[in-house]
Amino acid sequence: MVAGSIEPVEYKRGKEKFSKLEKAEELSGKLSKQQKENKLMHSVLESDKEIIEEGKLLTESVNQNLSSFVPDLIFKNLVNDYKLAKQLYGEVIIRKLTGYDPGFVEKNIKIPEFREELKKNIEENIKKLKQKDLLNKGGEITDQGLKLSSLILYTEELDKLRIKGLGEKKEKKKDIYGDKKDYVPYKKTRYRDIAVRQSVKTAIRRQHTQLLKEDLRIFERQKKGGISIIYALDASGSMKGEKIGVGKRAGVALAYKVINEKNKVGLIVFGEDVKKIVPPTLDFDDILRSITSIRARAETDIAKTVQKAIELFGASKETKHLILLTDVLPTKGKKPEEETLRAVSIARDQDITISVVGINLDKQGEKLAKRIIEISDGRLYTVKNLEVLDTVILEDYYMV
Secondary structure (H helix, E strand, O other), X not given: OOOOOEEEXXXXXXXXXXXEEXXXXXXXXXXXXXXHHHHHHHHHHOOOHHHHHHHHHHXXXXXXXXXXXXXXXXXXXXXXXXXXXXXXXXXXXXXXXXOOOHHHHHHHOOOHHHHHHHHHXXXXXXXXXXXXXXXXXXXOEOHHXXXXXXXXXHHHHXXXXXXXXXXXXXXXXXXXXXXXXXXXXXXXXXXXXXOHHHHHHHHHXXXXXXXXXXXXXXXXXXXXXXXXXXXXXXXXXXXXXXXXXXXXXXXXXXXXXXXXXXXXXXXXXXXXXXXXXXXXXXXXXXXXXXXXXXXXXXXXXXXXXXXXXXXXXXXXOOEEEXXXXXXXXXXXXXXXXXXXXXXXXXXXXXXXXEEEEEEOOOHHHHHHHHHHHHHHOOOEXXXXXXXXXXXXXXXXXXXX
């Protein structure tokens, strides 16, 4: 190739195919950060199988809370106690590093010749990741690696949404946070929505000596402008692995839909404390990067999460809604359940509704979740099939 010449470049995606002319230049030295990111994006869009598999490996390592890839340590753990290593790394990491199905590895792990091959495969695969600047010298994921992981998370979830054919959010004309526009007959509602003067007038007009239930009138509110959603993802130790993985994908789906419809979405990652926050924003890249890097560890403190959400929403006049995704009861604090319900009550006074998406909650956890949504006028979803989690999260958004 001669510097400055014109070369045709062909792009393919699915069944589509097109080409363009691109000026080819000879470059020396290291690629800039932007060039590296463009190359990654191009590889993912072109369905480069190797780079996609590497991205999935990095994504899974974050979900499994694997701090670094150390070949000798990984090999040693597999050989010394395979069952424990399987819990530590998960099947995806074992398969991608060794090149073999986990069941096959377990069956042949004691054979010396097979061990030698495993060690060689693990070393070579990790070496490749370092050469591509996806891991640093210590085996930790680089910014480039996290970028690739976020691209994989994004493209896989969007492909899934297209297959499911989930539609757009339909605006409601009425909303409990809107401005008072009219009076309607009483129904179960917040005390602050009762139109006292209109209720008394109705009783007098009917010549009632007491204010009866049928005399009560409530304000019908018209919806205000935009919507602010905060997605609160439980990153406690019990969420490690598949749960945190599908929780991330659901968060990507939510952020994509909400921001695409010109509404704002924020993020709270919580465990024993609030670990990461992103105030409600229209910046999808910011949300995507933050979701990608989430790791599961420690206990659960829902009270602090709700308190942080109140702070992030602030005095916004928009519709404010918090989605809590968790699989356990709050376990942090002197009286975690009481502290949680107190925080929920404060949030409700700030016109914030709260929905709880519970993954395999036990009876006690479901009982607390019901109390949360009763106080906050939200909704409870109990999820046992993780594959439908993104659908559930989007359904809740559609109900806001």
